[in-house]
Amino acid sequence: MPTSGNDGNMNGPAKVRNHDDEDGSKTTVTAQTIDELHSLQKKRSAPSTPKGAQPNSAFSPSDEERTKQRLESISASLASLTRESGPKVVKGDPASRRVEHVPHHRPAAAPTIAVSDSALKFTHVLYNLSPAELYEQAIKYEKGSFITSTGALATLSGAKTGRCPRDKRVVKDELTENELWWGKGSPNIEMDEHSFMVNRERAVDYLNSLDKVFVNDQFLNWDPENQIKVRIVSARAYHSLFMHNMCIRPTPEELEKFGTPDFTIYNAGLFPCNRYTHYMTSSTSIDLNLARKEMVILGTQYAGEMKKGLFSVMHYLMPKRQILSLHSGCNMGKSGDVALFFGLSGTGKTTLSTDHNRYLIGDDEHCWSEGGVSNIEGGCYAKCIDLSRENEPDIWNAIKFGTVLENVVFDEHFRVVDYADKSVTENTRAAYPIEYIPNVKLPCVGPHPKNVILLACDAFGVLPPVSKLSLSQTMYHFISGYTALVAGTEEGIKEPQATFSACFGAAFIMLHPTKYAAMLAEKMENHGATGWLVNTGWSGGSYGSGSRIKLSYTRKIIDAIHSGNLLNAEYKKTQIFGLEIPMGVEGVPSEILDPENTWPDKQAFKETLLKLAGLFKNNFETFTSYQIGENNNLTQEIVAAGPIIDEA
């Protein structure tokens, strides 16, 4: 606060003075009290639709009515299903005196047995807070929340720093029993409706026991005809800001018309599930009920569960509308050419779709419909381990005010993040709104893809840096969903671990993989898309002797795919995997294009290649008994497009 020059009291505490003091100075405030001064600081947000008359009343009767309806809707979301109709909800922070609109909530003649003390208390609702408000909530109330030197919000996700796929449950009822993929290899582990309700009640009771909950009303999917309205009820500002960034943010006008959500998440992750509950095998449970359109989270605060839980929902809802949901990144060139980037975690979807020379449509979850592609999300979720300004400038610059930084380590005084530090976890992450990437394509939609790039981080070092795939090879590798990362990178040399995850995201799919594969084949064929396999992993030997392919080389390869130069290059076919590899790529040393050249020990190369081929074959066996598409020809072609191990 500026101090008046002729005040004569420069050393004392600043005084609040009235401006019609004797000196009539304009440098003093008009407020009479500190409270009044504070009340001047915050201006009411303008109502989203201009109301014409009554410029002084910020809330016209219809605004009031709308607020009441919204609180009733939230009260219904939070209602216990075994007691009275819903908790008393109040808008605003309980710590601030400005509490708005207590709805007159009168349960309809509840029987005494249904009345409990919890029915007498209020639950404050912090509804669609802004990033600044969420920062303040996090810093005030959530241990481990700090502002980093670039303005991001550093948070801790608690004991869980990654997803828990084994704790995911899906309600098996008459409908889902037949519709979903169950059994071996499926990510859908069943639970019954009753156990779901036990967990739901547990989550709702926990949330209602708090002074306040956060509620986000947002959208999924940039395709306006297939948009899904989601409500996220959570206990932490971290969760609310994460979803604010990751889902599509409604405009004030859209929020006014929001109405009833299509899907609701109850995130009670701070509270464990009860292992006496049927189907519970740990204190963590992520439960999906498609009939009720609800998800319950207990026993994990890792925010990625919400993001990927909703992705599972989309993997159910979209194929019903003949829309293919994809675990892929997506970008578009200046001339409108769209590329999809599939790959398991850590293979480069976010890194390679964030390309300074192209428009970003999205980094992780998309839909491919009759109209083209659309991003499901409103934000990106980038891995931060070893992040550098040089290699990934756009992601680096996106880590600023508003961005959630999970589980990173920083200097205690300057709050400069050390991205190399894995003390909390190797899975450090940044969640930021997509418009933090400068060349974003808004709205995040594009025409039909021209290139479908399958990313594999092959730590065995035997897959070529790039190969052009036939349609059946694309399907073979899509269904296989291969990558091989190295487990404990710090404990010296370890065998790479091959991972096969159908559709490059088996943890999120709800139907049998062949359903998605058939849709992809049809769309690629109809729109003339070319498939590519890009190894972002090892070259010159397996993990331990070779090294990871330079990101700059991979970027050159991707450039050549986008430009169309690679489509017409000269090719040769590899042994065993039968992959077409180019003789040259601009900016990439030719000798690395055939991995055999880069291995000093040719015998070791051959053995490792055969070993990997065997792993592919074993994995694919479970799919050979399924038919893909309308007739059996495609299935046979796809099986034949895998590696051929000649025993002779």
Ligand SMILES: Nc1ncnc2c1ncn2[C@@H]1O[C@H](COP(=O)(O)OP(=O)(O)OP(=O)(O)O)[C@@H](O)[C@H]1O
């Ligand atoms: N040649 C390369 N190509 C791609 N990424 C590379 C390469 N070399 C190193 N990397 C690193 O590998 C990581 C790829 O992670 P990225 O976040 O892009 O994975 P993702 O596929 O988006 O995973 P998720 O689905 O978990 O978000 C980054 O940290 C990147 O810097």
Ligand SMILES: O=C([O-])CC(=O)C(=O)O
């Ligand atoms: O969901 C997460 O935690 C991160 C992610 O994108 C993935 O694993 O594919």
Ligand SMILES: [Ca+2]
């Ligand atoms: Ca990613």
Ligand SMILES: [Mn+2]
């Ligand atoms: Mn992902």
